[in-house]
Amino acid sequence: MKTPLFHRNSSLRRFIRCGCALLSVALMQCDLAKYFGESCSLDDVLCRSGSSRDGSVIDLPTVPDLTTPGPNTPIGALRKFEWRASIPMDASKMKFVGMRETLPVFWAKDGTSPSRWMVYQTDLLATDAASRILPVSVPTTDFPTASKISGLDFANTELLLANKTFVKMQPGSPSITYLDSGLEVAAGATISSPLRIFRDTGVDRFAVSVKPTGTATSALLLRWDAASVHTFQSSDAAPTALVMGDLDATDPAKNGAEALIFEGIEVKKVIHQGAGSTPYQDELLKQGIASALGRLGAGTQVAAGCIKDLNGDGWMDLVLARGSSLYVTSYVGRDGLGQGQFKDWDSKSVVNVTEPTIRSVSAVQLAGDSAPELVVETDKAVHFFLNKP
Numbered sequence: 001m002k003t004p005l006f007h008r009n010s011s012l013r014r015f016i017r018c019g020c021a022l023l024s025v026a027l028m029q030c031d032l033a034k035y036f037g038e039s040c041s042l043d044d045v046l047c048r049s050g051s052s053r054d055g056s057v058i059d060l061p062t063v064p065d066l067t068t069p070g071p072n073t074p075i076g077a078l079r080k081f082e083w084r085a086s087i088p089m090d091a092s093k094m095k096f097v098g099m100r101e102t103l104p105v106f107w108a109k110d111g112t113s114p115s116r117w118m119v120y121q122t123d124l125l126a127t128d129a130a131s132r133i134l135p136v137s138v139p140t141t142d143f144p145t146a147s148k149i150s151g152l153d154f155a156n157t158e159l160l161l162a163n164k165t166f167v168k169m170q171p172g173s174p175s176i177t178y179l180d181s182g183l184e185v186a187a188g189a190t191i192s193s194p195l196r197i198f199r200d201t202g203v204d205r206f207a208v209s210v211k212p213t214g215t216a217t218s219a220l221l222l223r224w225d226a227a228s229v230h231t232f233q234s235s236d237a238a239p240t241a242l243v244m245g246d247l248d249a250t251d252p253a254k255n256g257a258e259a260l261i262f263e264g265i266e267v268k269k270v271i272h273q274g275a276g277s278t279p280y281q282d283e284l285l286k287q288g289i290a291s292a293l294g295r296l297g298a299g300t301q302v303a304a305g306c307i308k309d310l311n312g313d314g315w316m317d318l319v320l321a322r323g324s325s326l327y328v329t330s331y332v333g334r335d336g337l338g339q340g341q342f343k344d345w346d347s348k349s350v351v352n353v354t355e356p357t358i359r360s361v362s363a364v365q366l367a368g369d370s371a372p373e374l375v376v377e378t379d380k381a382v383h384f385f386l387n388k389p
Contacts, residue, residue: 073332075343076313081326081351081374081385084124085132088381094118095154096377098161099201099364100139104375104382107149107159114150117143122366124373124386133384144180160197162223165204169195176208176221186229188213189221198242198304201362201375207242207259222259224273232279236261236268245307247316247331248285248340258282260289260318262302267293288340289318292329295344297322308363308372310387318342319374321358325349326374355380 087104089096094108106118121136138146142164149159153170159179160167166179169191175184176191189210196209205224212219216233220242223229241262248258256273270286271279293302300322310317315330328345335341355378363372371387 073315075315075330075332076311077389078345079311079371080388082388083351083383084386085122085129085384086381087120087133091379092155095159096360096382097159097166098199099362099375100143100161100164101201102364102366103136103139104133105161107154109154114146115152115154116146117149122384124367124384148179158191158195158197160199160206160208162199162206163201163204165206167206167208169208176210185223186221186231189231192219192238194238196239196242197360198244199360199362200244200306201364205244205257207244209238209242220259220261222271222279224257228273230279232259232269232271234269237263239263239268241302241304241321243305243307243318245316247307247318249316250314250331250333258285258307260305262305264301265293265299266290267302282340284334284338285340288331288342292318292342292344293320295347296320296327296329297325297349300325303358304361304377306361306363310363310372312370317345319350319361319363321361321376324353324356324358326351326353326358326361326376351376351385353378353383 087106089106093110094106097105097107099105100119102122104120104122107115108118109115117138119136119138120133123132123134126132144166152168156171158169160169167176167185168179169176171191171193174188174190176186176189177184192209192211194209198207200206204226207223208221210219210221210231212233214233216235218234218236218238220232220239221229222232222244239261243260243262244257246257247260248255255275258273259271260267261269261271267286267289270282270289272282274280297320302320302322304321306319307316308319309315310319310328315332317328317330320327320329326349328350329342330345332341332343351374353376357379358376359379360377362375364375365371366373366384367386373387374385376383376385
């Protein structure tokens with residue numbers, strides 16, 4: 001019996017395999033085309049502020065990005081988080097601006113007096129509860145002077161601190177500006193309502209919801225770093241939560257940080273910063289996050305989150321605030337199809353807070369070891385949870 005041509009001719013087999021691979025890439029590009037248009041006014045467009053961007057500059061995931069360790073990869077010992085201290089807030093008198101390295105920073109006013117900074121230091125290991133949070137002097141370096149905020153409308157102005165970058169957002173103002181210099185973060189970007197903010201404590205990275213333009217129904221300002229700021233226009237509803245960080249930092253293909261965009265109970269977009277400051281969406285990583293959302297606090301709106309290695313195992317952990325609870329899942333690479341894989345921590349919530357409205361979550365090293373603590377902002381207080389074995 002003759003051997004079939006397909007088995008006799010290895011060159012033909014290689015040709016067919018290559019043809020299938022090229023067809024797969026072409027289909028992927030067609031699928032991504034619906035997300036990226038030729039102008040900033042189209043749906044789901046990533047662009048530099050005031051510029052256009054077409055599909056030819058999309059930085060598609062490379063093959064090495066999809067050959068990471070799979071779902072059977074072990075993760076390190078899980079940690080526990082113990083409440084240690086809180087700083088109560090009255091929103092009419094005090095606003096949480098963010099963490100300046102290990103220092104919680106607030107914007108406050110007393111009655112009708114000019115606004116002022118309030119800065120604290122933490123000692124979460126102190127036996128005496130009253131000694132765990134203490135006020136300290138305002139830093140004299142890399143910190144805006146009190147005159148920068150004394151004349152601002154306290155009720156209608158928002159201040160954001162990401163690491164050492166201070167940003168001002170004020171309704172009615174045509175721009176979002178850096179507090180110290182007054183320079184625009186991005187031309188034409190204006191605060192939206194409802195406002196959503198994400199601040200990254202460790203680096204000067206942040207995300208802010210801004211007013212959409214053209215036919216878009218929502219928009220985001222993504223500041224990856226000082227040299228890379230993008231405006232993202234979308235036909236989706238306004239996000240309920242924004243999270244930024246290098247979730248897939250262990251992948252061989254170094255594609256920068258990610259922006260996770262949540263709407264209600266869903267993750268709507270996962271955007272890579274991309275090599276050469278060329279953002280692109282990652283549908284396969286998004287699918288993995290969506291699966292985790294179906295397991296952790298399912299059915300409850302995502303209100304906030306952060307990305308950090310919480311247990312020192314080298315894998316990045318995604319912290320999700322849903323209702324008054326925090327959940328953690330660890331990124332452990334991709335499966336054979338390239339989908340992001342996650343291993344959840346305990347099925348029960350890792351942290352519970354007393355107030356139902358969580359506004360932000362940060363992971364910051366506050367206890368002198370390599371395990372970061374959780375800083376949870378609610379509508380009534382900022383809570384500090386110690387990271388313990």
